[in-house]
Amino acid sequence: MYEKYYNLSTGPFHNTPNPRFFFETEQHREALAKLEYTVRNKRGFALITGDIGSGKTTLTRTLARRLGTDAKIAMISNTRVSPDQLLRLIAEEFGIEISPNADKATVLSQFRRFVQNQHAVGRTVVLIIDEGQCLSIDDFEEVRLLTNLESETDKMLQLLILGQPELRDILKHPRLAPLIQRIVMYTHLKPMSFDDTTRYIAFRLVRASGDRPEVDFSREALDVIFRYSKGVPRLINLVCDNALLVGYSNDTRLIDSSIVTRAISEMMPNFDGFATETNSFADEPSVEQEIDHGRRL
Ligand SMILES: Nc1ncnc2c1ncn2[C@@H]1O[C@H](COP(=O)(O)OP(=O)(O)O)[C@@H](O)[C@H]1O
Ligand SMILES: [Mg+2]
Known part of the structure; x- marks a missing residue:
């Protein structure tokens, strides 16, 4: 108004994670460069924490824009589904068609085929879990199933986990050790x-x-x-x-x-x-x- x-010509201070308004502070620039490197070189997983409003989502939207058609990206945000439904939700986000009565093994094998097909046409598959502090240990264990698949498929799946600082405590759980050990990049966004x-x-x-x-x-x-x-x-x-x-x-x-x-x-x-x-x-x-x-x- x-x-x-x-x-x-437009509102300068809209609170939307719009990459067009992405401002590169030194830490944002460094985090973005490391993320892009991690994904493009299929290095493994990345974790970004930061308080509410510190720029985590904006950063990953900017990354998505930079990767363009080189990557197939799904972003899961504010997830409050049961662990059972999580894999299905992720598959849906990638646009994989899953029949309603498919069991977990079927979902996983469809996911594997999808990842392989994307890889064949030169695309990296990137799963971004935003607001990761909303996920439970069980949820992350489901995600780990996909990451097992990742090792079978020669690191064709890249995982970025974002969340508020308490996410670090959730990820410390011993059951999640196999997932955490694969994290190659960690950044905490400061004000x-x-x-x-x-x-x-x-x-x-x-x-x-x-x-x-x-x-x-x-x-x-x-x-x-x-x-x-x-x-x-x-x-x-x-x-x-x-x-x-x-x-x-x-x-x-x-x-x-x-x-x-x-x-x-x-x-x-x-x-x-x-x-x-x-x-x-x-x-x-x-x-x-x-x-x-x-x-x-
Ligand atoms: N580096 C940045 N450049 C431009 N705007 C930013 C940046 N970081 C955050 N913002 C702005 O602040 C708001 C909150 O950032 P957001 O990425 O949603 O934070 P978080 O996901 O950490 O809660 C965004 O809507 C965006 O407008
Ligand atoms: Mg956010």
Whole structure:
């Protein structure tokens, strides 16, 4: 709604994992390069952890885009099916047709044929499990069946597991040792630094403007955004989106700290959940004072 006012052709801070808006901080660039290497060279499995909104899904969407038709990719996300149904779900995601009454052995053999066929036409088969912390030990054991198949088929199946930090504890289970031993790449995505946060905001504004964005963020505004978001991209997006809205409704293209603090105060109900979830690294109180100040404006 404010896009035209700031000379933008689309919303710059949508919270969607859109590869077009992928911003390469050093750690994101490195993680992406390692992932691509792992998949293209059929090295084995990769694990990426990070707090909510740190960029895990965006990273893998960007990877998928880079791989293009060189890979056949299935992404399983927020999975809450029974272990029995998991293999079937994965097969469906790959577009393998499975008859409703096929047993597990049949599903596996169809999967094997699929992987071999893809390999024959030069494609790597990549299974991405997103929100892996939602899977149980039993679920991961089912996934392991596919990975056994992977060894039979000469590493034709690549597995990327993404999840919140607690996923590490789930994967420590002894039953999953055979799976974990095959992990060749592990990265934990940390929040962005202040400098990266600033560049991230500028990057997304430029990306969203076909031309030149007509908006400025003051240094103080960036300070408040960083202190509130702690450098978590999802939170940066939320604050910036609201700040642009407040700027627009006040007919100003200069986003200063008072605009940002007002934006934050107006989205407080929305924010409480995030604040507690990110509390482990969100403990600077001074923003609260600024929010109060924002309310008084
Ligand atoms: N490197 C990045 N470049 C651009 N946007 C990003 C980046 N990382 C995260 N984001 C933004 O933050 C939001 C949350 O990221 P997401 O990948 O969904 O996090 P996670 O999967 O770790 O919860 C995304 O919708 C995206 O807009
Ligand atoms: Mg995600």
